[in-house]
Amino acid sequence: KNEVEQSPQNLTAQEGEFITINCSYSVGISALHWLQQHPGGGIVSLFMLSSGKKKHGRLIATINIQEKHSSLHITASHPRDSAVYICAVDAGNQFYFGTGTSLTVIP
């Protein structure tokens, strides 16, 4: 049973393309996190949100609490955006994680 589902699992894009990664969850949450992991690297938190929308540079995250769904958008994608993006939900004393979306941006 997966409390958090992400799609797509893998994504290849040309530089400059608009990218969307989706996350659906089945548990009650107080917040949702989008995380980034570069190959062989640690995990960095991109966003924490509980409602609406947040924007950092070329990254935008939205959440619909009623539909239990969140999206991460990357505008004007760049090869340095190539990484695994992980959705995580805050459900009390612990987090539940999606299996990640592996993004490759080709120059």
Next chain:
Amino acid sequence: DAGITQSPRHKVTETGTPVTLRCHQTENHRYMYWYRQDPGHGLRLIHYSYGVKDTDKGEVSDGYSVSRSKTEDFLLTLESATSSQTSVYFCAIRQGSSGVNTEAFFGQGTRLTVV
């Protein structure tokens, strides 16, 4: 960057040997977590701590023990390492149990190989 460090970053050990991984924080956060990351599974919770000497099991706790004798350190021990424990281990910290203002921070990971 949040003050969280894991050690060692890489380790190769033999089956049957004990191994201890350390997570150290300088943020004075109450909650600390140990996860393992495996292909196709995402991050799965091994154990977590909600205060000094207060710990609880996660979904994949078999074969692991933890200790937290002071706020800044959370140790994960494999009493007798097995090949199935080959994985990347991540530590995470956060201030409160849950809530809209509770940011979480992750360590750089420890790559453990059991041969």
